[in-house]
Structures are given as C-alpha cells and as structure tokens.
Amino acid sequence: GDSVTQMEGPVTLSEEAFLTINCTYTATGYPSLFWYVQYPGEGLQLLLKATKADDKGSNKGFEATYRKETTSFHLEKGSVQVSDSAVYFCAPGPDNYGQNFVFGPGTRLSVLP
C-alpha cells in the first residue's frame, strides 16, 4: 500500500534558522502532494501543494518541490519564526481511483526566540 516516510523530530531551531523537513512516499502513479500544518489544539490546515512533477508549491515562506525521480517532497523555509512552531504533515493525494488516504507521522517543530 501507499506510505509516507517523514522525519519525525522533534526539530528544534532558533529563530531565523533554515528549515528542512524531509518527506518521501510510495504511491500508485503520480498523485498530487500536500503539506499540512497543525497548530496546538487545532485541526490540520493545508499549507501548500504540488500537482505534478517539478511543480513547486509555496505559501507563507514555505516551499516544496515535487521530485518524481526521488519520490520526495521536502519542505523548506529560509528563515523560521517562533509562530511557525507546529506539527507538519506530508501527504500524497488520492490516486486515479480515488484511493490513498495516508498521512506522514508528522514532524513537530519548535522555534526558539
């Protein structure tokens, strides 16, 4: 079945540091790829997405590039802020049959002032 491997953390960084959270996946075909963010006590929010190979999704300073060759979708941000402290989830979208509902295990990020 489909699966997602994601660095589990926790990741602790100082403010303005560079962030990378690795995500690799196995899936049938080449689904859309998503990153979600969950702040304490809240539901997940869509952070960014990419729908095909070499697409770059971006939002709020975060970026991720759809790498078909390595089946990866690593999340990056050049300068993190304390407000970025949250849990980040990588998830491939459904395949052509509407199946696949897996999420990565989540990576907890703590940014210290």
Next chain:
Amino acid sequence: NAGVTQTPKFRVLKTGQSMTLLCAQDMNHEYMYWYRQDPGMGLRLIHYSVGEGTTAKGEVPDGYNVSRLKKQNFLLGLESAAPSQTSVYFCASRQGLNYGYTFGSGTRLTVV
C-alpha cells in the same frame, strides 16, 4: 467562511454509551472524511463519502457507523463506546481529488 464545523468539541462517555458526532461543511464539497488522531499512530481514516448518500470504509471502521443523508453533513456514530475509541476525531472535506483537505477543529472524545 465557516468551512468545516464539528460538534461537539469535547465529550466524555461511559463505556457502552452511544453518541453521534456531527460534521457540517458549507463549501459544497463532494468528498467528506472522518479521521482519528492518536499519539504515536498519526491520522487514520475511519470512513469516507464520495457524495450524498454514499459511504465507504477506511482503515479503522470497526465500532463506527456513518451517514451522509445531505451533501453538507457527515455524521459519525459510536453505537457502544469503548475506551479504545478515546481519541481526537477530525472531519475533513475536499472539493476534488487534486485538492487538499479542509479540516474541522476536532472533537476530543474520552471514553471511561
């Protein structure tokens, strides 16, 4: 923009009691989902629906039932609650298969 609204936000049940969790979305999305989130287990799909009147089982459907009588509502029922169903439950919807989920804020359920 209400998005996805879940009720209730918190609930404590005794073992064997029943309850229904309500999810309502105002975005006219076809697809709706129920997930549970547990420490160390991540997010796991319970049931989902691809349109009004349809439901399908996810990864962990045992002990739960669902109904989608109206497009905007997706109900999750627990007929006889067990301590193993203590969890945070999230409802989500999506516009189409290439779109991301919109999640509700969750229901924290404790079964004692």
